[in-house]
Amino acid sequence: MAPISIQTVLISESVDPRCKAILEENGIRVTEKPNMKRDELMAEIKDYDGLVVRSATKVNADVISAAHNLKIIGRAGTGVDNVDVDAATKKGIIVMNTPSGNTISAAELTCALLMSLSRNVPQAAMSMKQGNWDRKKFMGAELYGKVLGIVGLGRIGKEVASRMQSFGMRTIGYDPITTPEVTAGWGVEQMSLEQLWPQCDYITVHTPLMPSTVGLLCDETFAKCKKGVKVVNCARGGIIDEAALLRALESRQCGGAGLDVFVEEPPKNRSLVEHPNVISCPHLGASTKEAQARCGEDIALQIVDMVKGKSLVGANKHSYNTCQRDLMLPLDHGVTVVIGVQLNRLTSTQTSEKFTMELYVKSLTNCHALV
């Protein structure tokens, strides 16, 4: 790859300090300016070569058109739904993420919400703080022997499955790309969503936010679920339709929800957050020291590799000699294909190294527009 000149980078959110340190060690000038309003960002971005964000900075078409020198938008994390990838690509700006850096943290929070839903832990803790000793009100149910439906069997879905299997849950799931043969290897039986909805005691969603996943759980699909089903969303607000969820909670069709993400963050409409059967967090899935260290370090190393003209996938130091990147390629007619790239470094104890590369289509949006 030809080297790309990056002399200045703006970090617009709280990213691990290693990110700034690595960039600076490599001669890149870094400015950290968190919490900018849209107009401030548009004024600030115009001269920078690179921008590093998490999920709160909305890098929309206006911001991109105000950026005269921008060559790279680095997302220290997974989801790039806060970046207008089409607008960036049209301007020749590369969008990079660090998709495996926060997988374990997001999976662990998902499991914490599933466990909290089964035993009312947050509500009971709050009641204790208020001076109560109410053992009847917080009667729970075991997870053992229950059915967990996992919609989206990628990195996080896989990690959630193995952890919840250790609680004796049966894990079933659906994914249009990961094959049933692959997920059978991790103990997840795949089936159609029509078959999945009525079987689940718990449902957790782990898909990207895109037109085909908006409202996966909606009035129609809640109606197909078991009465009292409990749901978790640690992926993106809107994959579970918020108004439909509130209706399902009120009718008791849904017995409880664990929500880490919202359509609007922070949510101005408080009705879900305040519902007694909802446990919510302020988008904490990736908020661990470990995940932030990995994501901050990875995005900096990827930018440095790009500056040096090295491979885009060569910088990742973690996950057992495996590097993963998502490449988002906008095609014609509003079609976007996401290609997963995985580089495996195989080492034997005494002899040489061997590298293999896997490319696979992770998602295809709007594909009907092609036919």
Ligand SMILES: NC(=O)c1ccc[n+]([C@@H]2O[C@H](COP(=O)([O-])OP(=O)(O)OC[C@H]3O[C@@H](n4cnc5c(N)ncnc54)[C@H](O)[C@@H]3O)[C@@H](O)[C@H]2O)c1
């Ligand atoms: N709460 C947090 O802080 C947090 C942290 C990390 C990731 N996330 C979010 O979690 C989600 C999953 O992340 P990941 O790393 O596992 O992604 P991933 O790309 O590894 O997996 C996503 C999976 O969803 C599947 N998918 C796509 N469309 C689908 C559909 N219509 N129905 C079912 N499956 C579908 C894909 O085939 C893929 O296997 C993303 O939205 C990401 O932004 C949130």
Ligand SMILES: O=C(O)[C@H](O)COP(=O)(O)O
């Ligand atoms: O997609 C992600 O990586 C998560 O939602 C984490 O977002 P954050 O970096 O803003 O915590």
